[in-house]
Amino acid sequence: MRGRDEETGEFHDKSRKQKRNDALEVLALGEKLVSLTPAQLARLPVPEDLLPHIAECKRITAHIAHKRQLAFLAKHMRREEDATLDAIRDALDANSETGRREVAMMHRAEDWREKLMVDGDGALSKLLDEYPQADRQQLRTLVRNAQAERAKNKPPRAYREIFQVLRTLMLPAALGLAGTDADESEDALEGSTDEAQD
Known part of the structure; x- marks a missing residue:
């Protein structure tokens, strides 16, 4: 009692x-x-x-x-101790928040890729306004190659490469790593993707 x-x-x-x-x-x-x-x-x-x-x-x-x-x-x-269990809960919440941001970033990259495929240079200009560090020539070439692949019914190699370039471009902002270079942010995403696949 x-x-x-x-x-x-x-x-x-x-x-x-x-x-x-x-x-x-x-x-x-x-x-x-x-x-x-x-x-x-x-x-x-x-x-x-x-x-x-x-x-x-x-x-x-x-x-x-x-x-x-x-x-x-x-x-x-x-x-x-309650503090130990609370620390585990907090760490789990932080991990799930990072995962949500990564998924949102991937959807955003897919949306931009479709805009680039449909609108070409118009969408590219808007993308460069938002991400001035993007390589205009590389993206323009990839979009042109992806459109050619689609027209000839070839495997979508350039189409996939556009996504990789966009993902690398958007990753620092998605993970709150402003000021980090692309190689570091790519390493951060690969680590989290590896864990998701384990």
Whole structure:
């Protein structure tokens, strides 16, 4: 029984419902950790003693056994300090925000590529207004080659290359890396793409 403070009338401990909700939140966090790739997991501040339990939970695929192992992982997680679990949650939120920005940037690059294919020099001028560091001649050549490929029903090599050029161009702004050079930002995206594929 929780008991009350005689002077203030407040409960000494959390209610049973609150304890259950907290336990379910920890269980949900455990499920997220189990679903991550090893590379993504390595970037989180997960205590070393939890890693074997996470690995074991990933290994077990039978439904009931997996559920039991997940509950066992959550039990160990509840023994951790609240600050540790909050740090893991914050790191997960930061990773998902970066992922959302990357996806938005990729959609933007695809939109620009289509505009370039349809409108040619008009779209290129607008792109250069927004991204003055872009190489006009390179993009113009790629667009012309992509249009020729499309007309001749050839594999879309130049079309794909336009996307790569646009992605490299837009990456620093998408990741909030203004002032970084293209090679560094390309490395940053490749790292996050590799993790997404793991």
